[in-house]
Amino acid sequence: MRDGELTWGPLDRAGDRDAVAALAERCHAADGGMPEVTTSRFAADGVTTTGGRTATGVLVAAAAVRPLSPGAAFIGLVDPEHRGRGAGAALLDWGIGTAGPDLTVETEALTAEGERLFASRGLRQVFAEDVMRVDLAADPPAAPLPADLVLHEWTPDLAVRFFTAYEAAFRERPGYPGWPAERWVAWTAGDDEFRPQWSLLAAGPGGDAGFVTSSEGWIVQVGVVPSWRGRGVGGALVTEALRRMRAEGAGHALLDVHVDNPAAHLYRRLGFTTLGRRAKFRR
Incomplete structure (x- = not known):
């Protein structure tokens, strides 16, 4: 060499x-x-x-x-x-x-x-996402949930509804894997660090609007169904998950976001900063 x-x-x-x-x-x-x-x-x-x-x-x-x-x-x-x-x-x-x-x-x-x-x-880039971090020393900024929605914590009985919201939010995104419900639920809840009390479903009279899943120290996935985008659902879900993390003693939280995902702007407004860019290259 x-x-x-x-x-x-x-x-x-x-x-x-x-x-x-x-x-x-x-x-x-x-x-x-x-x-x-x-x-x-x-x-x-x-x-x-x-x-x-x-x-x-x-x-x-x-x-x-x-x-x-x-x-x-x-x-x-x-x-x-x-x-x-x-x-x-x-x-x-x-x-x-x-x-x-x-x-x-x-x-x-x-x-x-x-x-x-x-x-x-x-070599050409085939994947890139930013790893972001937020300090939880202070309360997260206010991001109220739309008035006609309520939040439900993850339970086994609600797992399929979480999956349905995930599928609606992500199936048009690059890299969507097309997993069946059983595989996604097992991947999500089977992690030893999964935290159901920080994983939330936003539900309304016309159906579920979005979800967030969380593990120890991480916002794992956030998704808003297309008909509810632009109405503050994503910000409210992330903020409530962060508030619950902080209440249980977490000092910071991490997440990763694809470089083409406009949600990165939301995360910056909520106080997240970029730690680094994770990427993959192939010939």
Whole structure:
């Protein structure tokens, strides 16, 4: 691999865990995003890794290729103080050679330099979303629910109605998976960190208007059925979920939103700021 200043070799899954975590913290402090997500990729089953160390043994570049079905996924890290010396290109070329043709390149903190590097290898962006955070030290801003709607907490009996609202809100969105109700409900409520008391359905006399689902520290999904859009339903749902989180001691909340989703403007009005941009690239 290039960058003759570094010594390259596979990472030890257990022994290098702390070094990878420290590198991820340095990278994400500069670029945004969530270092714990990046670090988890290096511990995945079947992962292949490489790293570059300085003469004093400090890990300043690392990459992981993990199997998917089909294909494989690559993620890489270069210390901000060591960029511009070819380490990023060396890692990406190693990933392309290791993974083979069916490769997805992932990043939890997309930068302009990263975009240029990916483009230089013929990779195109196929997915991007912003990870956003709001501080809950103070009450969320007021966002009243329309007067003819009421909120219901998630219960098993209401799960299908939540799904119906989800389907109506998302089926025209890019990337909609088309799951049946049973799969979506299991994915939502089967998470150990799912919080039914923070997951709400907005119901009215003419039918359900929207929903929010939440887990520990996260607004997971928010959807408003088309006939109710533009009437404050989404803001009211998110605000009430945040209020309940704060009442139970949460200090902040996170969410992710597709870059083409206009709901990002709503989240900014509610106090969310962008931590970083998560993206995927393919040939």
